[in-house]
Amino acid sequence: MSIGVFKLYKNKIGGTEKAVENLIDILTKNSLQVRCFSAINAQEIQVREDNRKTYLFQDNTAYEESKLRFYIKYLFFLSAKSKDLELIISTDIATSSLLLLIGFFRYNKNKIICWEHYPFDKNSIFWRKVFKFLLSLNKKAVVVCNSHKEKDKFSFCKRVVIIPNSIKTQKYKRIHQGKETLDLIYIGRIVKDKGVERLINAVINHPSTKKYVLHIVGGGQELEYLKSKYKNNNQIHFHGPSLNTNVFLAKSDVFVSGSYFECFPVTILEAMSYGLPVISMDISGGTSSVISSSGGGFVCQSQIEFQEKLTYFEDNVKRTEHGNAGFLFVNRHYSEEIVSAQWMSLINRANSQEN
CATH class of the missing domain: 3.40.50.2000 (Glycogen Phosphorylase B;)
Incomplete structure (x- = not known):
């Protein structure tokens, strides 16, 4: 099964980025083919990426100069890169909306998981309305969030699953010493x-x-x-x-x-x-x-x-x-084993759906 994970930023350190890296590790360990795509190169860090990942390189200036032009180009990029994917996992509401729009014109051929990390009510009114409308047109897309509180914000959708982000756990407890x-x-x-x-x-x-x-x-x-x-x-x-x-x-x-x-x-x-x-x-x-x-x-x-x-x-x-x-x-x-089982169960259900 070919899977694409779409996130906003490359070379950025944050909760979403850590969650994506951990998910890619989980999927790879389960012998799934995974590619990761980014919209913007945040340039906070410079690292050599693993061969299994592919990225879109854009710097922040492209977004800052013209958001409309950026999103139009981004739409075409998403269309090209998602064409041959069997399953798409998106990590922000704007990208999810664009992928749902692309899916509508493809008769919802691609299976889409909208994995939301940012509080839904903190997004702009524009993207919230666009997302709700396009999600209503796709009867197979699933929303993944990480808490019951966030799930309540997606009351307009019946296909909402709670999966927490995995945490790389340590083996031993810690004993703290007295310090000056x-x-x-x-x-x-x-x-x-x-x-x-x-x-x-x-x-x-x-x-x-x-x-x-x-x-x-x-x-x-x-x-x-x-x-x-x-x-x-x-x-x-x-x-x-x-x-x-x-x-x-x-x-x-x-x-x-x-x-x-x-x-x-x-x-x-x-x-x-x-x-x-x-x-x-x-x-x-x-x-x-x-x-x-x-x-x-x-x-x-x-x-x-x-x-x-x-x-x-x-x-x-x-x-x-x-x-x-x-x-x-x-x-x-939150161990990798627990979260891995939840993700694999969701992906297997998505894979069993008929196009």
């Missing part, structure tokens, strides 16, 4: 909705006598601005984008996040898989659901509460207790 300096870690996009600056302020204004160092791993629009603003503060270390986030997680004591909302907190779950307790400021639902279910940390509604939890985790026994709770939760619910 606590290493805090944030991994993710450095943009306004991730609340990186409010996270920095919460750390550097903490009145505790314990020393904290906040390591920030990732790239984005606010990176250079924040690096310049806090360049003389030795509590804040910027490491830029990195593919080797496991190195940072293994050396850290607590994972922290100032994000305003997360649909599905992939990086938090990755941190839990390394036995790290978590403190987050995201009260939108995605993160709080994971943390409350796992016992792996706390969701805070204010800077003061965030700082109180930092003080709480100065105790290495408490870090170990909550870290182990998160570790067990991830292994039980």
Whole structure:
């Protein structure tokens, strides 16, 4: 079975990109032929891609200069690349809409899975309306989301499946040691909705006598601005984008996040898989659901509460207790084996459908 996975960005580090890489690994291990296509080269990192993957190279300027021209060209690209695919997996609402449009003119020959990562209600009204209309014309397309909360947003579609993103789990629990300096870690996009600056302020204004160092791993629009603003503060270390986030997680004591909302907190779950307790400021639902279910940390509604939890985790026994709770939760619910079985079941059902 030939499968194509379509995502917006190449050379970008983010939750969607990690999820796509993990899914490609799962499908490849199950002896499926997989190709991956990207609309835009984000150029955050430069890596040599595996031979099994093929990409469309566009830089951001093509999109910024004329969105209409970009989407017209993108439509033709999608039409050409999806023609011989038996199954299409799309990871954003705009690409899904264009593929559904192409499918309509092909009498819905291609089987389409619309794998949505971004909160549906956060998309533009235009793309939400276009997606709903085109989805109503395709009786075989399936929507995949990663939580019951997101599923409720697709009430207009009866073919919605919940499959969480897989997390590469670790084999052993972690025992935290007492330390004079606590290493805090944030991994993710450095943009306004991730609340990186409010996270920095919460750390550097903490009145505790314990020393904290906040390591920030990732790239984005606010990176250079924040690096310049806090360049003389030795509590804040910027490491830029990195593919080797496991190195940072293994050396850290607590994972922290100032994000305003997360649909599905992939990086938090990755941190839990390394036995790290978590403190987050995201009260939108995605993160709080994971943390409350796992016992792996706390969701805070204010800077003061965030700082109180930092003080709480100065105790290495408490870090170990909550870290182990998160570790067990991830292994039980998000391991590659569990998610692989769910994806293969969905793909087998899609493959059994008649054209």
